[in-house]
Amino acid sequence: MSDAILQAEARSEFGKGAARRIRREGKIPAVMYGHGAAPVHVTLPGHDTLLALKNPNALLTIVLDGKEQYALARDVQRDPIKTVVIEHIDLVVVRRGEKVTVDIAVSVVGEAASETVVTLENSVLSVEAEATHIPEGVEVSVEGLEAGTQILAKEVELPAGSTLVSDEELLVVNITQQVSAEALEAELAEAEAEAGIEHEESDADAEGGEGESAEGGDAEGDEAKPEGDEA
Template sequence: MSENKITAEVRTEFGKGAARRIRRADKIPAVVYGHGEQPTHITLPGHETMLALKHSNALLDLQIEGGRSTLALVKDVQRDPVKRFIEHVDLVVVRRGEKVEVEIAVHVTGEAAPETFVTVEHQTLLVEAEATHIPESVEVSVEGLRAGTQIHAGDIELPPGTTLVTDPEALVVNVSQAMTSAALEAELAEAEAEVGIAHETSEQAAAAPAGGSPAGDTEQE
């Protein structure tokens, strides 16, 4: 993973009002902590930070005003629940050569055998890696796999220098038999019957008069 060099400013104003002013200036409030250091409240440039955060487990080389350089790993990103803009970023100090535990995404590639259904039971894996060499993701190929195939965490080949922390027996990818349309219809009919939903048969519909009146009713003159 490449490092993102970002210039940061020390933040001296706090509270919701200050945070709004920071965001209006296209900057992002953040805090960096770890390794026994006192937490440092900073502001980050909005555009550069958003570009860096497009990558999971982003590593930032912070150039903090005053000449201080700090290597930090993104720990948490808080976003507005509606507009999705970044409200705050938590960063943890790391050292070159230091091992850290992070979660990396599982990406499934390829096409399983016909009439199968692929389920990803674990979207991420917890691994240990050197702070400056954290893989963004791991690929798991299901190309040609038949129904009944299961891939566990311990079966997945990780990049060099990366160690699995997740339980090796944890099921990550499951390839099962796809349900046929007939089986799906039968299951739907059974579910409807359980809740009392009844459908008219085609013969009943044909026997009904065009106007929708019950059979046997005649119009009185």
């Protein structure tokens, strides 16, 4: 079962002017190709297509002249300013049972050991899966893991029916020891010292020091006067 059914219309107009007219009508120009067939140029309903492509790996059922066929969006061209506006879509026709390579999102779940930092080094993995059973994503648990733990692509548990295409040694999650504020300041100070960076005393600090000295002198003078009068 596909994620969305889109009613397509064949188109015979091409070029930038024709594309602008299509978009003004609330539609999206697209081209379908695959399995050795000649490319078919179509228009798709703008709103429905935009909703369907919230999932970049959505399996689409394209209905054209009463015939249905599955397709995946391979290249979605968006307006560089208004990114919600789709300018053109390349669709690749797929068949039930056919294997395709797609990028799926990686998310981290669970809580690692205290005083650790969890870094998602790679947020997507390339996998091969059946066109009609493409996983939406994969979760990686870090529950209770200690600093120094690294999770590689080959260690990620993929959904059933999917096989890894990415490099097996690709670092996906890295867990490191949390650095305290004091340690960060010490490292910064050491780095500045090695670089020969010196911080000059601010005017406010200098004035404060002079003020304290003057106040101290006045106090001594006030104490000395009574002694002189008594003498």
